[in-house]
Amino acid sequence: MRVPLSWLREYVDLPATETGRDVQAKLIEVGLEVETVEQLGTGLKGPLVVGKVLTIEELEGFKKPIRFCTVDVGTANGTGEPQEIVCGARNFAVGDKVVVVLPGAVLPGDFAIAARKTYGKTSHGMICSGDELGMGDDGSGGIIVLPPEHEVGTDAIELLELVDEVLDIAVTPDRGYALSMRGVARETAIAYGLPLRDPALLDVPAPNSFGYPVQIGDPLGCDRFTARTVTGLRPEARSPIWLKRRLQKAGMRPISLTVDVANYVMLELGQPLHTYDRSRIQGTIGVRRAEQGEKFTTLDGVQRVLDAEDLVITDERGPIGLAGVMGGANTEIADHDAEGGTTDVVIEAAHFDALSVARHARRHKLGSEAAKRYERGVDPQATSAAAQRTVDLLVLLAGGTAETGVTEIIAPTAPRTITMPADHPDQVAGVTYGRETVVRRLQQVGCDVYGQDDLTVTVPSWRPDLAEPNDLAEEVIRLEGYENLPSTLPKPPRGPRPHRAGSDCTAASGARWPAPDTWRR
Amino acid sequence: MSAPNKSYDPVEVEALKPEEIERMRDEALAAFAAADSLDALQEAKVAHTGGTSPLALANREIGALPPQAKAEAGKRVGMARGAVNKALAARQAELEAERDARVLVEEAVDVTLPYDRTAAGARHPLTTLMERVADVFVAMGYEVAEGPEVEAEWFNFDALNFTPDHPARQMQDTFFVQGPEGKSGDESGVVLRTHTSPVQARALLERREPPVYIVCPGRVYRTDELDATHTPVFHQIELLAVDEGLTMADLKGTLDHMVQALFGPDMKTRLRPNYFPFTEPSAEMDMVCYVCRGESVGNPDRPCRTCGSEGWIELGGCGMVNPKVLTACGVDPQKYSGFAFGFGIERMLMFRHNVEDMRDMVEGDIRFTRPFGMEI
Ligand SMILES: [Zn+2]
Numbered sequence: 001m002r003v004p005l006s007w008l009r010e011y012v013d014l015p016a017t018e019t020g021r022d023v024q025a026k027l028i029e030v031g032l033e034v035e036t037v038e039q040l041g042t043g044l045k046g047p048l049v050v051g052k053v054l055t056i057e058e059l060e061g062f063k064k065p066i067r068f069c070t071v072d073v074g075t076a077n078g079t080g081e082p083q084e085i086v087c088g089a090r091n092f093a094v095g096d097k098v099v100v101v102l103p104g105a106v107l108p109g110d111f112a113i114a115a116r117k118t119y120g121k122t123s124h125g126m127i128c129s130g131d132e133l134g135m136g137d138d139g140s141g142g143i144i145v146l147p148p149e150h151e152v153g154t155d156a157i158e159l160l161e162l163v164d165e166v167l168d169i170a171v172t173p174d175r176g177y178a179l180s181m182r183g184v185a186r187e188t189a190i191a192y193g194l195p196l197r198d199p200a201l202l203d204v205p206a207p208n209s210f211g212y213p214v215q216i217g218d219p220l221g222c223d224r225f226t227a228r229t230v231t232g233l234r235p236e237a238r239s240p241i242w243l244k245r246r247l248q249k250a251g252m253r254p255i256s257l258t259v260d261v262a263n264y265v266m267l268e269l270g271q272p273l274h275t276y277d278r279s280r281i282q283g284t285i286g287v288r289r290a291e292q293g294e295k296f297t298t299l300d301g302v303q304r305v306l307d308a309e310d311l312v313i314t315d316e317r318g319p320i321g322l323a324g325v326m327g328g329a330n331t332e333i334a335d336h337d338a339e340g341g342t343t344d345v346v347i348e349a350a351h352f353d354a355l356s357v358a359r360h361a362r363r364h365k366l367g368s369e370a371a372k373r374y375e376r377g378v379d380p381q382a383t384s385a386a387a388q389r390t391v392d393l394l395v396l397l398a399g400g401t402a403e404t405g406v407t408e409i410i411a412p413t414a415p416r417t418i419t420m421p422a423d424h425p426d427q428v429a430g431v432t433y434g435r436e437t438v439v440r441r442l443q444q445v446g447c448d449v450y451g452q453d454d455l456t457v458t459v460p461s462w463r464p465d466l467a468e469p470n471d472l473a474e475e476v477i478r479l480e481g482y483e484n485l486p487s488t489l490p491k492p493p494r495g496p497r498p499h500r501a502g503s504d505c506t507a508a509s510g511a512r513w514p515a516p517d518t519w520r521r
Numbered sequence: 522m523s524a525p526n527k528s529y530d531p532v533e534v535e536a537l538k539p540e541e542i543e544r545m546r547d548e549a550l551a552a553f554a555a556a557d558s559l560d561a562l563q564e565a566k567v568a569h570t571g572g573t574s575p576l577a578l579a580n581r582e583i584g585a586l587p588p589q590a591k592a593e594a595g596k597r598v599g600m601a602r603g604a605v606n607k608a609l610a611a612r613q614a615e616l617e618a619e620r621d622a623r624v625l626v627e628e629a630v631d632v633t634l635p636y637d638r639t640a641a642g643a644r645h646p647l648t649t650l651m652e653r654v655a656d657v658f659v660a661m662g663y664e665v666a667e668g669p670e671v672e673a674e675w676f677n678f679d680a681l682n683f684t685p686d687h688p689a690r691q692m693q694d695t696f697f698v699q700g701p702e703g704k705s706g707d708e709s710g711v712v713l714r715t716h717t718s719p720v721q722a723r724a725l726l727e728r729r730e731p732p733v734y735i736v737c738p739g740r741v742y743r744t745d746e747l748d749a750t751h752t753p754v755f756h757q758i759e760l761l762a763v764d765e766g767l768t769m770a771d772l773k774g775t776l777d778h779m780v781q782a783l784f785g786p787d788m789k790t791r792l793r794p795n796y797f798p799f800t801e802p803s804a805e806m807d808m809v810c811y812v813c814r815g816e817s818v819g820n821p822d823r824p825c826r827t828c829g830s831e832g833w834i835e836l837g838g839c840g841m842v843n844p845k846v847l848t849a850c851g852v853d854p855q856k857y858s859g860f861a862f863g864f865g866i867e868r869m870l871m872f873r874h875n876v877e878d879m880r881d882m883v884e885g886d887i888r889f890t891r892p893f894g895m896e897i
Contacts (some may be wrong), residue, residue: 028793030794031795033795172795173796174796175796427766427768427858428841430768430769431770468801468845470802470841473801473802474794474803477769477802478794482791482792482793485773488768488770488771488773489774489775490764493732493734514885514886516651516740516756
């Protein structure tokens with residue numbers, strides 16, 4: 001899980017002076033393995049500004065097509081005159097907003113920019129691609145073309161959020177909740193003793209009977225399904241810079257607004273989402289096991305022969321998705337280049353059985369970010385918030401309208417409780433924490449705790465890994481700090497005993513071992 | 522020989538006649554002089570001064586004599602024996618001196634001569650290091666336990682709380698072994714063990730009732746490509762302690778003890794939360810860098826190659842034995858608790874002896890082995 005520090009600060013008010021390295025140290029203490037802290041934009045120096053392409057002259061007679069452009073950069077060049085720039089990229093036109101780096105600037109990798117003669121002209125700077133700015137692939141296949149609303153002369157270092165720190169966390173299989181900003185923010189808040197702004201705490205309308213019809217045929221495979229509909233999306237709407245930048249920093253490639261929003265919400269809340277083009281679904285959405293040998297073509301264009309254990313999403317024609325892994329080509333969102341383009345979408349936020357997803361993802365060799373999260377355990381109670389967040393973003397960014405229909409199918413489940421003696425963590429650790437500390441720490445991770453000498457602990461929905469008293473003991477001990485454990489030495493009841501004849505004698509008489517002894521046993 | 526009271530006349534006792542005594546003495550002196558070695562002298566000593574020597578026998582006759590004769594004969598025999606002992610001691614000293622002089626010559630060593638002995642050999646450093654680590658625990662009272670390398674999947678995974686679909690089970694890339702009835706690899710239920718941890722389960726089942734304190738060194742397999750930091754066949758050492766009232770503090774203490782025994786007295790370890798199915802709580806264990814002792818951290822002037830200027834070296838995984846594992850192995854988790862840890866020997870050899878490429882350890886070139894000798 002890649003966590004941009006600027007994004008993390010949205011949920012926890014970390015002190016402004018706190019660096020990525022500082023946060024790394026704190027998170028390691030509470031048990032998140034932050035492997036690296038990537039420094040974005042190190043050594044980057046302006047001027048790097050928004051420019052508007054005024055003229056393009058195609059230069060002839062070179063091996064590759066070359067353009068001589070004039071670009072309005074406002075007063076950023078000191079004169080207000082159009083900036084003359086030679087450029088080899090072709091994915092822009094007169095009138096486009098681009099990112100211009102001016103002489104005197106330094107790009108990542110110690111790349112100093114100066115006016116230079118090239119192709120018979122003098123280029124006073126460069127029109128930049130994402131790669132040159134250390135942003136990663138933005139899907140444009142060339143230089144960055146900005147949305148038209150950004151003003152000429154605006155500082156692009158800030159606009160493109162080029163300076164940031166990204167924590168890369170290796171999430172262990174038991175802590176699926178940490179594959180989300182929400183989960184990492186929770187741990188950060190605990191580590192710093194600061195309050196958390198939980199992004200899943202959203203106002204969600206109550207389910208009603210006029211949402212998109214859904215029928216669950218296999219409640220064990222799918223115990224929760226939220227469906228929401230947004231209509232009237234502008235097919236030409238594109239993801240805003242902030243959204244793209246967050247996805248990029250988190251290691252995902254921006255694709256299209258609808259897909260980007262779904263990915264963004266998954267990164268934020270940990271709940272995988274799928275969006276269907278409503279005009280391409282027919283009838284009720286269902287969830288069932290596949291029929292042995294049933295055929296289905298996934299988004300990637302591969303026709304798959306399904307197994308009777310596979311969990312599929314269907315409409316009245318048959319499968320439209322392999323649950324939690326990949327959607328079908330038959331209901332794919334069409335982007336604005338395609339004929340028509342999608343205007344109405346149905347959003348699926350569902351909770352699938354971890355084992356079913358793990359098995360069919362493996363069976364069809366389809367690892368995905370969604371499958372990775374389902375396998376490790378997704379918060380079943382996050383579906384309505386995640387669907388709501390997706391609706392909100394689509395309305396905000398694509399001018400859509402949220403339909404009032406809210407479908408929510410919930411298989412009844414009892415809250416999970418664990419009972420244990422209040423001093424169990426003390427017994428495991430060999431440290432006297434005391435009941436008060438134990439209760440406080442368990443509450444911090446989201447548990448409800450009752451009882452005196454014997455505690456009844458209700459674990460939070462996002463922690464399926466908490467199932468036994470020792471799991472709770474670990475939570476207490478890690479938050480109290482593994483580094484604070486004392487060092488004591490147990491005494492085995494028997495004394496030392498000889499354990500090998502030893503090949504030392506053979507070695508003494510000259511033998512040399514090409515391989516360890518175990519190799520020839 | 523005559524018994525006392527055979528006759529009352531001392532003159533009649535042949536052995537005590539002056540000329541007899543003299544003859545006995547002279548014979549003894551001649552025998553000593555003739556002895557040309559310490560062994561020969563020893564023989565002569567027995568023959569002429571031992572309990573059955575002529576002089577000793579004559580001496581016994583004295584007791585039967587009347588008082589007057591007794592004194593006279595006693596004096597004669599006493600003088601003879603005195604002379605004999607004196608001669609013996611003298612000859613003994615002479616012969617010893619001769620022997621010492623001879624030994625000094627015979628056993629003299631010319632240190633300038635070229636030697637013709639075989640040079641001392643070397644055991645493979647992985648073996649030596651593995652035994653060295655095991656010795657630390659054997660000295661504490663742990664027992665060495667072993668298990669098969671071709672292992673039942675149940676011991677390798679299920680007994681250790683890896684459920685069939687657990688993501689962790691996919692994390693370890695396993696060599697499956699074809700079954701006896703031609704069953705394909707992943708159906709045979711037999712694997713090349715991916716870690717030494719199945720020995721934990723075996724040890725608990727075999728020993729039935731704790732306390733169990735074992736250390737298990739051994740070879741393990743994973744489907745890694747051979748490169749500078751991976752090999753598909755490598756070595757681990759595993760430790761398991763199950764007893765009443767064992768705590769995580771005991772685990773920490775045992776780890777501290779180990780790194781102090783292997784790397785020096787002021788070494789310490791650090792635990793960081795992690796996840797393993799067979800321990801709960803689980804931790805990653807690091808030891809302080811024995812080269813820079815952490816002084817390279819944030820100190821670009823003194824970078825440390827051993828720890829990459831991190832100050833800590835990753836050792837391996839550890840934790841409190843998951844009560845589910847105890848239950849699966851027939852141990853009552855209400856009564857007993859335990860801790861376990863395991864780490865790779867190759868990696869330790871690398872950072873302990875600056876071996877930069879793991880391939881050197883497995884390619885079987887004795888030129889790699891030789892400098893390690895027999896101590897590590
Ligand atoms: Zn170091």
